[in-house]
Amino acid sequence: RVSSDGKPPKFQPPPKPVIIDRKTQKEERRFLSPEFIPPRGRTDPLKYYIERKDMIQRRKVFNIPKFYVGSVLAVTTADPYASDKSKRFVGICIQRGGKGLGATFVLRNVIEDQGVEICYELYSPRIQAIEVLKLEKRLDENLVYLRDALPEYSTFDVNMKPVPPTDHEEIPVNKLQVRMKPKPWSKRWERPKYNIKGIKFELPEHKMKAAQKWSQPWMEFDMLREYNISKIEEKIRKELNEELEK
Amino acid sequence: MMPIWTKSGEKHAVTLLKVQDCHVLRYVSKEESGGKTAKLLVGGKNVSPFSKPESAHEIFKEAGVPRKQKVTTFNVTDDAIIKPGTPLYAAHFRPGQFVDVTAKTIGKGFQGVVKRWGFKGQPASHGQTKTHRRPGAVSTNKAAKVYRGKKMPGKMGNIYRTSFGLKVWRINTKHDIIYVNGSVPGHTNCLVKVRDSKLPTYKDCNKNPPFPTFFADGDEELPEDLFDEEIFQFTDPSVTFA
Numbered sequence: 001r002v003s004s005d006g007k008p009p010k011f012q013p014p015p016k017p018v019i020i021d022r023k024t025q026k027e028e029r030r031f032l033s034p035e036f037i038p039p040r041g042r043t044d045p046l047k048y049y050i051e052r053k054d055m056i057q058r059r060k061v062f063n064i065p066k067f068y069v070g071s072v073l074a075v076t077t078a079d080p081y082a083s084d085k086s087k088r089f090v091g092i093c094i095q096r097g098g099k100g101l102g103a104t105f106v107l108r109n110v111i112e113d114q115g116v117e118i119c120y121e122l123y124s125p126r127i128q129a130i131e132v133l134k135l136e137k138r139l140d141e142n143l144v145y146l147r148d149a150l151p152e153y154s155t156f157d158v159n160m161k162p163v164p165p166t167d168h169e170e171i172p173v174n175k176l177q178v179r180m181k182p183k184p185w186s187k188r189w190e191r192p193k194y195n196i197k198g199i200k201f202e203l204p205e206h207k208m209k210a211a212q213k214w215s216q217p218w219m220e221f222d223m224l225r226e227y228n229i230s231k232i233e234e235k236i237r238k239e240l241n242e243e244l245e246k
Numbered sequence: 247m248m249p250i251w252t253k254s255g256e257k258h259a260v261t262l263l264k265v266q267d268c269h270v271l272r273y274v275s276k277e278e279s280g281g282k283t284a285k286l287l288v289g290g291k292n293v294s295p296f297s298k299p300e301s302a303h304e305i306f307k308e309a310g311v312p313r314k315q316k317v318t319t320f321n322v323t324d325d326a327i328i329k330p331g332t333p334l335y336a337a338h339f340r341p342g343q344f345v346d347v348t349a350k351t352i353g354k355g356f357q358g359v360v361k362r363w364g365f366k367g368q369p370a371s372h373g374q375t376k377t378h379r380r381p382g383a384v385s386t387n388k389a390a391k392v393y394r395g396k397k398m399p400g401k402m403g404n405i406y407r408t409s410f411g412l413k414v415w416r417i418n419t420k421h422d423i424i425y426v427n428g429s430v431p432g433h434t435n436c437l438v439k440v441r442d443s444k445l446p447t448y449k450d451c452n453k454n455p456p457f458p459t460f461f462a463d464g465d466e467e468l469p470e471d472l473f474d475e476e477i478f479q480f481t482d483p484s485v486t487f488a
Contacts, residue, residue: 050418058480061483102249124255
């Protein structure tokens with residue numbers, strides 16, 4: 001190397017190593033509740049923005065924990081006719097529906113041999129507490145088939161102790177295959193339209209093959225049905241993070 | 247449409263109506279219009295001026311306002327006259343007031359008698375030949391004619407209809423949105439006319455309305471959201487029954 005003034009070049013310390021902290025990057029991708037994502041349609045986005053402001057207001061005052069379909073929850077609601085003025089119900093979350101303030105979730109449990117399903121609204125002011133007793137995912141997003149499964153798969157102890165989550169990042173997926181009651185079922189769950197992976201079908205081979213007759217393989221390639229949420233999700237996540245930190 | 251909860255925990259469905267660039271266009275006096283009261287022409291949403299001829303722009307040029315998509319008349323008493331060109335805001339209405347909403351219903355096209363008028367039709371089987379959703383008999387023998395206004399198939403929808411006596415639950419002054427109880431005729435994002443209710447039960451409902459209207463450049467400073475007394479506000483903790 002050519003040096004100025006004939007003296008050895010000045011010592012340049014090596015550049016500082018850039019540390020990419022994977023943990024903080026993962027925390028930023030926080031769980032976004034599905035009711036925040038607006039549905040496809042021709043409504044003015046201003047309506048969803050105003051609804052989101054109300055939802056964030058409610059979340060600041062009352063904690064709505066993160067949960068998935070398949071987790072066991074305990075919900076306490078205010079009831080004017082109960083002796084304690086409040087009711088507690090424990091059950092497994094079967095489905096989450098609705099968008100915006102009208103978002104609902106259905107809890108199922110079998111109490112004294114009677115199956116009970118209650119549909120709660122997430123943002124209703126009558127709900128006093130939501131506790132997640134067991135946070136886990138199942139193989140499907142919709143567990144309505146539990147109505148036709150053996151009752152042991154829907155029974156949960158009313159005085160169950162909350163199970164602490166093992167990992168902070170990964171949600172355990174329960175790969176349970178549920179055994180069904182004999183047919184007839186409320187819906188033909190073996191048909192490909194429902195795309196259920198969590199049932200152990202004990203039907204004969206020819207019946208499973210006959211059910212594939214109703215498959216619609218072209219739906220997967222239909223471009224008009226595509227709804228790309230990634231950009232909308234990012235914007236809403238940013239908005240949520242800003243508002244909740246205030 | 248959105249849900250809204252009261253302080254006792256009951257849920258009501260609510261329609262959101264946005265007041266978008268409303269201006270008063272012209273004042274028509276009682277003698278000029280030939281009616282019982284004076285009229286005020288009010289224009290709605292802004293729209294491009296290029297799709298209509300110059301002659302149609304006269305009203306808007308006089309008021310000094312861009313071309314509006316819809317122009318409606320309101321019957322007004324003499325002490326409520328407003329100068330043409332003043333903008334109208336959602337704060338003209340107050341929560342707790344009752345309101346009538348008029349709009350064009352969703353057009354269903356040419357429809358048969360069962361959908362249009364609710365006729366029962368005929369049974370599906372037991373020998374019916376090609377007759378399942380037909381009107382059946384149209385008149386009697388003695389009449390020897392069909393009366394005017396007989397319910398028959400035709401174009402359904404796309405006509406003006408009003409929902410009366412809708413309560414105003416909440417008003418957003420920043421975005422000019424009125425939250426009105428129940429459903430309203432028309433499709434999403436359609437133009438709608440909102441008036442104070444003419445029902446006799448709600449005659450004395452509005453105690454201190456902004457009269458003649460809410461002026462934005464006045465001294466009054468309203469908060470961003472105006473709520474009715476019975477609404478559960480999300481800043482409060484959950485409802486408990488004592």
